[in-house]
Amino acid sequence: MTGATDDSSFEVVELCAGAGGQALGLELAGFKHRLAVELDPNAFQTLKKNLSGLIEVNEELRPVVQMGDVADPEVFNPEDHREVALLAGGVPCPPFTIAGKQLGANDERDLFAWAVEQVDKVRPRALMLENVRGLSLPRFSGYRQYVLDRLAEFKYVAEWRLLNASDFGVPQLRPRFVLVAMQEDDAKYFKWPEPDPETLTVSGAISDLMGVNGWEGLAEWQKLANKIGPTIVGGSKKHGGADLGPTRAKRAWAELGVDAMGVANSAPARTDKFPAPGPKLTNEMVARIQGWRPEYKWEFTGLKTSRYRQIGNAFPPPVAKAVGSAILRALKHEGDVVARDNPSHDPVYKVLREQGGLVPAKLIVDLAGLRNGIPELEERIAQLGRDFHIESKPTSDDTLAYQLGEFKAFIGQENHERHEKFIQNRSKIS
Structure with missing residues (x-):
């Protein structure tokens, strides 16, 4: 499927959909879900409640929302969704997060490279994957270069961009690293969304919720909270309960008059007095800070901690809407043709890949x-060696020659260690 079209029913298949932040944003942008897949039972129930309907695949009616491991062919068969308009996903972020071990390709939760492989099977007109800022760091330059090269082999034009949620009407910084790839005919029209000139602060987003019971301390609190908040951290099943993040984030929330040590069951009562720094947020307030606006009518299911994790780990809907709208405009060939460059994320990786075989160190340095x-x-070799098998051999000038070996990441191999690790840790994966 190539070329412009006036068809208004642009469909999206979404992998690792979570509780629906990206799903909601893409629907608001004009996409219609053909399928959304999620592993976590609580997030699945939220998706099911808000994304109802059936799809027809091979003359069989199936639910739009499927639960299970997206890499399991029984859950998601890419061949069933050939030439869908958009393949999207928010694949797990722990392999790349700055606060974690940054295991990358060695983390059983890593599905980024696997998701990229599905592009050649699905042949969507566009791909959109989002993850944490950590993926943009030098640690993963080789990983990013592999992704770009692989998509180029599939005849897709790909580009990464670090986007801050606060630029799109979300009252927290929340940087997200977004990959967009398109078939060549459509990529010419893709332009990243422009930031919203109006900034929304924490107090601007949730004052109505904080003061719903007539809290007498609201006015004073609004002065403190009239700023952009730190990034909401949803956490994982492996660590702790519902609080707003690590120590640094808690200090930042304290400056906004928010107690980040937990989540409240209800908004402050009229005469409530709080020790410094102030009241806790409710899940409804956290959702608002994540970009769920009142008019969205999105309902989260499950117990309080589960709801918090679903909200805290989500991709803010306004950001998904902004990127999704930009993709849709490109698919419709709206606007002017955009000139694109071809940046190199890891020159050492590129030299090793292009030269092939054992490459002397001095030649690598030069090229x-x-x-x-x-x-x-x-x-750089040490960094690459965390995600790729690197062979080295001494040379006659007392240096080494290096050869780039296989990518360690799971891309669908039947014998990959990811399968056993995934089974062992499935209950802890979120």
């Missing part, structure tokens, strides 16, 4: 343009 010579090369 990759490494200013600090062999020491910089050794550092």
